[in-house]
Amino acid sequence: MxxxxxxxxxxxxxxxxxxxxxxxxxxxxxxxxxxxxxxxRAGRAVAEAAGWTVARGPFRGMTYVEAYGDLGAKVLGSYEEELHETVEELIAADYGTIINVGAAEGYYAVGMAMRCPDARVIAYETSPRGQALCTQMARLNDVQVDVRGTFTAQDLTTVGDDRVLVVMDIEGGELPLLDPAVEPALAEADHLVELHDFVDPSITPTILERFRGTHDARIIRTRDRRPADYPELTAATARVLDEHRPCPMEWALLTKR
Structure with a gap:
């Protein structure tokens, strides 16, 4: 509370x-x-200057809506740029089902649906506003995204596909969900998960240990942004490069062996 x-x-x-x-x-x-x-103000200025269209990165060309947060970074294409190379690898991996847990307005869900037109994309978002925005953005980009509410690991048992990718960002709630000892279907999927160790420092070591016997792990770390890399920014709009992380953070890419 x-x-x-x-x-x-x-x-x-x-x-x-x-x-x-x-x-x-x-x-x-x-x-x-x-x-x-x-x-x-800065985020909207960047979005309007770009015509509400993502300017760079793996989802370049995606039409955007009013985002939860980091609108300017998402439209600029600087949002989570540490993951751009990894996302391209995942796109090339040709998954049958892509599940985005913590989808918000649909940056990854709609973006992956655009880049992976043959995949089934399921977006889980607990917020009704996020669900509505994700549905709107899927419609604007002419892609199919199955928008749902709260995710449980048992949902994986209903997918019925042997090539599943889970993209998860749930602000520290990943530890209770990502436990293949509780739900074995988790061990059959690949995972890209944002790690929120500032919420609980046991998150990263616990998750890596849980998947150590079945998955190869790669850690991707946040890095600083350089305004000079984005010539369209001004002194007033350069603040969109700040994604408001409380500290340096990491993602884990867990790939089934």
Whole structure:
């Protein structure tokens, strides 16, 4: 439960309103709101200048919608650029089914559907807004994406395909889901998973150990962006290169042997 939800649940309405005003007037909260406004403005400026079309990367040419976050980076093509080479490898691997867990508005789900037209793409997103945006973006790009709600590992047992890729980004929830001892079907799929060790430092070593006997593992690390690589950016829009990660992070590519 968030701080706001806790206060709302335990305080009378007048006291809650007063507490909320005090909480939101903190200097850090004021700076965060200002930063969010600047990020939103910069992201929309980049998207509008690009005609709401992804400019570079593996999903170049994808028509975009109003994103959850990192709109400018996604349209610019700098979003998770550390993965561009890996994504191209996965596209060439010719999977029969691609499952995107934590799909948000559909950057990976719709992008992979565009690049892998023969694959079945399933997008799992718990947020109704994300589901609606993913459906909208699939329609705009004339691709088929099966948009669903919450993912469970047991969903893999219904796929019925021996070439399955799972792309997962669920903000630290990967540890309870990625356990082939609980759901053996996980051991039959390949996985590209963002690792959120700042939430729980045991995530990376635990997941690598769980798949050590069945999969080859590759770790991909975040790296800094250079505004000079994106000549269309201005002093005001260069802030879209910041993907707001709390620290250097990693992804694991787990490929079945």
């Amino acid at each position: 968030s701080i706001e939800e806790t206060l709302r649940a335990h305080l009378p309405a007048p006291l809650f309103a007063a507490a909320r005003r005090v909480y939101n007037s903190r200097p850090s909260a004021v700076r965060a709101r200002r930063g969010h406004r600047l990020d939103t």
